[in-house]
Amino acid sequence: MTLAPTDPTAHLVVTDPVDGTVASTTPRSSDEDVRQAVARARAAAPGWRRTAPAERGALLRAAAEHLREHADELATLNTRETGKVPGDALGGVEAGVGTLLQYAELGPVHRGEALRGQHGAADWTVPHPRGVVLALTPWNDPVAVACGILGAAIVTGNTVVHKGSERCPATIARLNELLAEVLPEGVLVGVDGDAATGEALLAQDGIDVYAHVGSTATGDRLSEVAARTRAHVVRENGGNDAVVVDADVDPVWAASQVALGAFANTGQICTSVERVYVHRAVAVAFVAALVVEADARTAAPAAQYGPLVDERMRDAVHHQVRDAVERGAVLRTGGVVPDGPGSAYPATVLTGVADDMLVMTEETFGPVAPVRVVDSFDEGLRLAAADRYGLAATVLTADTGNALRAAAELPVGTVKVNAVFGGAPGGSAEPRGASGSGFGYGPHLLDELTTTTVVHLEPAGGAR
Structure with a gap:
């Protein structure tokens, strides 16, 4: 359940990134609400831990179907708060439902x-839930990402305190309410707030796992706190994903792939294309085609190409573009x-970028494709790998x-060949470096959210 704040005057106010009007007003949880949330989850943990796995799966399946019945409502909230185009917002809810059903199985x-082991003895391992999971989830695909963590945690017998991003509080609050309506009391408790609320949660005793998808700075903060609390940390954080375009591919096709990776959801995807290394042999044709792709998206209807989530994000994206141009890149x-209300930003292509520019060294999280020409596939591979x-x-x-060399040499959790998006359902990836640690999705997340006990059994000595 989502707790009603004790201070009704404190609210999170989100403006619509399309027109600047108020999109939602959500009560902010107080410090006392935070304490109660953790206490409720902790109190529910023993009973949920003892619940048969099949029963936990059946309840999660029922929760997923309940969520499906409210898919349009959640998608509308998401679009209003984050500017995610309606079709993608509904697709995100449907993906979340599918993830819950997957974990239910x-x-x-x-x-x-x-x-x-030895003859006459038995040895085996038993997974146990870790306890209380603090789930901290992002705004860019709020329902789909949250359902991954929540589903895996709940079905393995953990209870969850969930705080989503303050950029989509109404969406997350409603998601928590819908799931909690089906689950037993205290199995899922929602908390609504911003970074201060997150710090209040980290100050609580009795949390066993920090599961986070979001910025590297927040992930680093969780790891710092976990050194004291000994909580287990699972974190998928920022990315600066590279694409290497070889000399032997159709440059127009390659441009369509890069445009999809760089401009889908206005570049606000964890695995968006952030750096492009293109072989000199195809660079001219590739850049020309990429500009055409970018212009087509900028001119597309709002239902196909949305704004950035807010003006703060747009300012950060534009700062990186301006830095590149001022240092010699070609726009x-x-x-x-653009003029007018909201936080729209055009699909952007830069060439002549240098390796030390912000658009190449930092996560941009916006619709920007910086193109660096290379003289060989080897050079592109080396530069793609040289990143924190x-x-x-x-x-x-x-x-x-x-x-095959790319798969062997790129120090990343996922290497994709000839498709910027896609992959088998249930796939697990383990990010590296500043992008996090631990398996955040798929069957391996069940292992992350459980502990393993090794059991050794021998007959009692002298037993009759």
């Missing part, structure tokens, strides 16, 4: 292993803040050997 069959299209982030990377190549 995986949870009951999550099992230990038999070990080969091929976009890069100008380690979330994902893509290579576009017809050379199987180059693809």
Whole structure:
């Protein structure tokens, strides 16, 4: 359940990034609400831990179906608060429902292993829930991402305190309410607030896991606190994902792939394309095609190409573009803040970028494609790997050997070949470096959210 704040005058107010009007007003949880939330989750933990896995799976399945019935409502809230285009917002809710259903099936069959020991004895492992999970989730795909953490935590017998981003509080509050209407009391408790609320949560005793998707700075803060509290940390943080375009691919096709990766959801995806290394042999045609792709998106209807989430994000994106231009990069299209209300920003292509520019060293999280021309696939691979982030990377190549080398040498959690998005359902990825640690999705997340006990059994000596 979501707790009613004791201070009704404190609210989170979000403006619509399309027109600047008020999109939502959500009560902010007080410090006392935070304490109560953790206490409720802690009180519910023993009973939920003892609930049969099959029953936990059945309840999660029911919660997913309840969520499906309110998909349009959640998608509308998401669009109003973050500017996510309606089709993508609804798709995010549907993806969240699918993830909950997936974990409803995986949870009951999550099992230990038999070990080969001495004759006459038995050895095996048993997974146990960790306890109370603090879930901190982002705004860019709020329902889909939250359902991944919540579903895995709940089905493995943990209870959860969930705080989503202050950029979409009404969406997250409603998500928490809908799921809690089906689940037993205290299994999922929602808290609404900003960074100060997050700090209040970190000050609480009795939290066993910090599960976070969001900025690297917040992930670092969680790891710092966990050194004191000994909580287990699972974090998927920022990325600076590279694409390497080889000389043997169709440059127009490659430009369509890069445009999808850089401009989908206005560049506000964890695995968005952030850096482009294109072989000199195809660079001219590639850049020309990429500019056409960018212009088409900027001119597209609002239902297909939305704004950035707010003016603060737009200012941060534009700062990186301006830094690049002032330092010698060439603005091929976009890069100008439009007049009028809201936080729209055009799809932007930069060329002539240097390796030390902000658009190449920092996560931009906006619709910007900085293009760096390289003389060989090897050079592109080397530059793609030379980064402090380690979330994902893509290579576009017809050379199987180059693809295999990329998979072996890129220090990232996911290497994609000839497709910037996609992958098998249930896939797990483990980010590196500043992008986080631990498996954040798929079956491996069940392992992250449980502990393992090894059992050794021998007959009692002298037993009759």
